[in-house]
Amino acid sequence: MSQDSPRELLEQLIQQQPDDDERPSKSQLKREMHALQALGEAIIAMTPAERARFPLSDDMLAAVEETARVRSHEGRRRHMQYVGKVMRREDLEAIRAVYAEIEQETLRRDHAFHRLEKWRDRLLEEGDAAVEAFIADFPDVDRQALRQLIRNAQRERERNKPPASARKLFRLIRDTAGL
Template structure:
């Protein structure tokens, strides 16, 4: 079992600096964060509080095709990441993840509505229109009937997809 390092030096009660291994783990974590930022579109990246140097380095990454060159460049990105406000960047990642979860939850809710509409028919249409009065009743009923017919005939769910798109538009997602 590995020995745990004390947080303070026992002789003069000074804080013990982190080990070399711990520093390496932290640098690899920063490089991974940089990789995540590089994988994003420029529009998504613009939501983050990043310095101009880091943005230039991230844009430069696309031009590097050599494996070793990319590895060295990622180390440079990790070095630049040390100067960034990591709490603000993490807060933005959390906000994006929260938005994604809310959108997924809303989509699941609409999928349940679609299934309910196809199963129950006009009764469910009335309930849906109470929740979303801006939806077009005639189009909704027509899509529900077509989806029911496709299900009975074991055809591909083309109308069910159109119904979901209509529900998504009505819910403004």
């Protein structure tokens, strides 16, 4: 199967609608089927809350639920072919829109976590100047807990101990930022 992401495969599939006067080649049909299977696998891999956002038919929802019961490798392969077949009848434009929306939310969440990780690293490396900058950005933070966690994390780092306080510091930063 192709190494493209399900979104790329879906976009290719939508763009490759054949002309009325020309039948698609067997290879083209296979590529489309693999793209639909990959999209089905991506939907199956999502959380139930994310999956609920997709405009899926009852047949597709049943196929998704059935996937959890399939144990054997060959059975799963055949079932994924069935999922691809059922995907042919779905509204691909609407599915693509929801998939893109979920992908954007994931990117935003990842960027937010990277910013929080940078704050944690900055607090541990720069000390009081970074603490004052953090307090200026987030005035509701528990200052005493913040300073205590920074001191504990710095000690852990010096002694090459597991970063338990650094994790607690990250949680405090995340909760303060409201993520």
